Amino acid sequence: MKEAAQAGYEAWLRKRTVTDQTQLSLIMRWTNGIVLEEDDRYIQTAASELAEMIAAWTGRRPSDSVPGDGGGWLRIGTFMGSSEVARAFSEEEMSVVQEDGFRLRRLGERVLIAGMTGRGVLYGAFAFLRLMQTGDSLDELDELSNPANSLRLINQWDNVDGSIERGYSGQSIFYAEGEIVRDLSRVRDYARLLASVGINGIVINNVNVHKLETMFLTEKYLPRIVEVANVFRTYGIRLFLSINFAAPIELGDLPTADPLDEAVKDWWKERARELYGRIPDFGGFLVKADSEFRPGPFTYGRDHADGANMLAEALAPYGGLIVWRCFVYNCNQDWRDRKTDRARAAYDHFTPLDGRFMDNVVLQVKNGPMDFQVREPVSPLFGAMPNTNMLIEFQITQEYTGQQRHLCYLVPQWKEALDFDTYLRGEGSTVKKVADGSLFGRPLGGFAAVSNIGSDANWTGHPLAQANLYGYGRLAWDPDLSADGIAVEWTKQTFGHNDYVIRTVLAMLMSSWGVYESYTAPLGVGWMVKPNHHYGPDVDGYEYSMWGTYHFADCRGIGVDRSVHTGTGYAGQYHSPHSERFESAETTPDELLLFFHHVPYRHRLHSGKTVIQHIYDTHFEGAERAEELVDQWEGLKGYIDHNIFEQGLSRFQEQAEHAKEWRDVINTYFWRKSGIADEQGRTLY
């Protein structure tokens, strides 16, 4: 592949000669050898990743023994498998390392990369490489790192025809024309990227399981799926499949898919037996059931616990999991009906089932109650089911946040959700503690997220959108990392150590969510997008639809009354003090006002502005700030890879143009509807 066409492919694992002298000396200082004693798959991967990256950076391949000349070297291995490793730590130091965790420690000329398991060593190796790329000294190195979340999953929404639902970076790297691709080398490179940020599970097909994908459970596809699983296994990642709840019928084996039917149970047990016979570490099934026209237990008068447990029973003997999505709502809603509230749906459906799910079932709950809007409150389901395992689901692919044509660094948004205090067990009952299982002492928990990668050479279309994939993985490992800290890490690894570049990219990333929010749907109301593809403004695009996604703007005001007193009652799904806070327009935060309340255009925000003036001001400012992104990026010319610069430039230019379209459509819509002029007399149409 030509350089231009390849630009961005290496992402944050750049294999280029390091030119920064300080960094290069650091690397040279500590990487004279890599020594290991164990014949473990993951440790082998760790060693080869270390050797390859170091060779690429320095031009010198580390030896596989302790170097004679006294330079620094690496010893890698597990506490159980390597006496040399074990000797470097106390019993207590070893005992606090969890399954995927690791310790890094410098002892004289040695750097130890130590884990309880080979997988831990692999994560330690990538952590060491990250230190080489971002740090400045190892003298004081003594680090313990355990992942906060046991499950750190990626969901591919890839279809076997090669398309990707909500994919904005080309076609699938997994599939083409109804088949799994022959050459899995790109899948391997993806696995490497994922492992480097700690991902340990991947669902390789879309949650909407169509006809051909239903056959993934059959001989037609299984042999190739085994190969894919092998690729991911090398990098410590377990393979999961999305399944079709109606598969027993659709594959022609049974007349029913009733989860309480014995033949159905046996059918799934037989599938499990086959799967685990071929993929002993198979992760499990992801299920979208009774949602948006997908089949599910409701067809048979059963509930979600019946459905999930039946599958869970089939996988339990092998240690498999059922990941059950909670994205369940009435998608045939009548827009005239103001009593039904889609935001309530997940909570209403699932909380009555708390305690009924088997231990190997995990509910996958979207961060917000709607669907990955640029701004939503946190889903009240977090914390509402203390006797149920839960994953928090994010969307890395930017469906509603600019589709990788606009810059939107999502880590700050995710952080906000994770740090939200549910107060379920008093202060400090944050969502991240619900997700990781610690708040209620659940055995399983973690993160899931929809990937943003595709066949584009740079993986994500927008070169800076790689930061979201990177950031997701890092956050799943450690939700306490800061958004800007992650951004700096990613920037250094991707673009090198130039301060100006780091400062510029950091500023762009950190401002981007706010910029995007400012020129799109205002004050948390969401959904003002063109139907179906969801790109670009259409204020009424979903207003008269069946999807439960309304803003109720009229000539007097706008917003959805979700209070208990006069509205849908959604605010009451939160624990105190949020239930009281969201109940009143006076105490609801400005950025969520229209999500919770219908208010007149002249309602005054905490900011002191009226709603209508806030709309005008943010939209004029937002479009200006989008213009500034172009300027900021242009300032990087000559400082970063030319081809990546060009990739970014065309995106930023499109964003700036499109932000104006957003500005004008939104402002004009509200000017026409309210008849209230802009205080500053700027152009409305």
Place this chain on the structure above:
Amino acid sequence: MKEAAQAGYEAWLRKRTVTDQTQLSLIMRWTNGIVLEEDDRYIQTAASELAEMIAAWTGRRPSDSVPGDGGGWLRIGTFMGSSEVARAFSEEEMSVVQEDGFRLRRLGERVLIAGMTGRGVLYGAFAFLRLMQTGDSLDELDELSNPANSLRLINQWDNVDGSIERGYSGQSIFYAEGEIVRDLSRVRDYARLLASVGINGIVINNVNVHKLETMFLTEKYLPRIVEVANVFRTYGIRLFLSINFAAPIELGDLPTADPLDEAVKDWWKERARELYGRIPDFGGFLVKADSEFRPGPFTYGRDHADGANMLAEALAPYGGLIVWRCFVYNCNQDWRDRKTDRARAAYDHFTPLDGRFMDNVVLQVKNGPMDFQVREPVSPLFGAMPNTNMLIEFQITQEYTGQQRHLCYLVPQWKEALDFDTYLRGEGSTVKKVADGSLFGRPLGGFAAVSNIGSDANWTGHPLAQANLYGYGRLAWDPDLSADGIAVEWTKQTFGHNDYVIRTVLAMLMSSWGVYESYTAPLGVGWMVKPNHHYGPDVDGYEYSMWGTYHFADCRGIGVDRSVHTGTGYAGQYHSPHSERFESAETTPDELLLFFHHVPYRHRLHSGKTVIQHIYDTHFEGAERAEELVDQWEGLKGYIDHNIFEQGLSRFQEQAEHAKEWRDVINTYFWRKSGIADEQGRTLY
């Protein structure tokens, strides 16, 4: 094929035993023999059509000689070819029969079906069959019929992949999976239906000519196209092709498609030579150029006359025509720009070229200035180019008029356009006289229309939508026919002679346009449909688009100011008195008010109602009337074919449901926007 699956296939040429005794006696009385003397393709077709239909109706096949027993019989032939035919008419009587015209005359026991040409005889035969199905006595039969229009064309918007652009009746009957279908028997049956109403030309591929269709001019497709031409020729229909103006480039032959380039001219001449070598009566090319992203002469700084004439020159030696569409406008308009007016575009583009087109060029002009909306004014281009041949283009396929799920009998709409007086040569300068060429003494003129048929067994999806195809052909032959007269003709042929059935279907057809208009976009403003597929209400669906299709509704009023004084000036494209009439809101007819003027919601119509109350009233009434259509249709149960009844019932039920959706979305939109309540206090949301 089973009866149910086949229902409606015979359309208005029903081949069933006639059960009405009066009608049966009439047929038996006059069809004892069919006598002809000429070995002419079309006369042979005429004779076999007569014989087959009569045999099917009566169970008795006419003899091919004068019956011995004294019963009535048919003599068919041309004045030149049959001395027996010629003897029955005076020189003068013969001289007034035009090329496709015919005479029907009863002389004693003889009925003469006579034409100047074999094609005329064919049309005469179908006219005789129509009389048999609809009339009650031939005693006084002495009819002269000449077509008003020399060109009576059908445009198929079929793609070679089998899809049909704006098709609502299944897949193409011409193409499947990139090939012309093997079995052309359905194409033959379609040709028969078309010939029976006088169609004499068909363009067999979509005006948007994609990659594969561009190759229709090559050896890959030509041999099969010849076969299709043969099928149509049997029924007197000439085959036309839509061509891609950039074909010389796209087929890889030339680096340019510049119409003034000699190599390009030669290339098209060579194509013409090939085509006419295989299809001697090939009709010509239909061209959509420089429109909606199609290539055209503008690319080379040439104009439409340059483009059309270059092609015309290639076809002229063979008598071929260039049909050049005038649907040219800026489809990348900025919605913020209120000066550009799509309605003006065709007039502005083409009137400066008047007189520059060759004689074998015909401009194809849509009936209205926009695009087949339920209500538009007549295009001011009609009459504005006295030195140019013109076709009026209608859309039989119901893109914007309910997509064959709603009933909308379009003949009344077409009649209104045809009867519109342009005043270009004083009173009586109707559009139909522009179209037929008589107003300016043009050699060529006529009708073109986009077909509404597809692979559905009943051709048109909605069983009553057949009436539009039928009516189009009849109107192209004789624009003076009345809409209800055509409806009665069609109903009798399709459903038989039961008075109750005829009255019911007639009432449904004749009210349907008004019903559809009443619950959709009000007062001529148009375009309040969901983007792309155009089905269902979306008031702002095209409001912020690039397509030039706006209503400019705000909290105070609605409509497009197209006056000369304060608006886009479009009203000035009409001749007096229309230019004055449309210039003022006071004199613009209610039904077009919002097409020409932006008025406050409380503006009072000639009807006495305010605009806003008119909107509410028509929408409530329209939805009620749609409900009544269900009742009317249900009353036909047992009176018409059961399968056709069921086909219709599900459509009428859908229409009634969907009319409520239209009612509520439109009313709610304007209630929310205007804040003005319904005077009658009905439910708005």
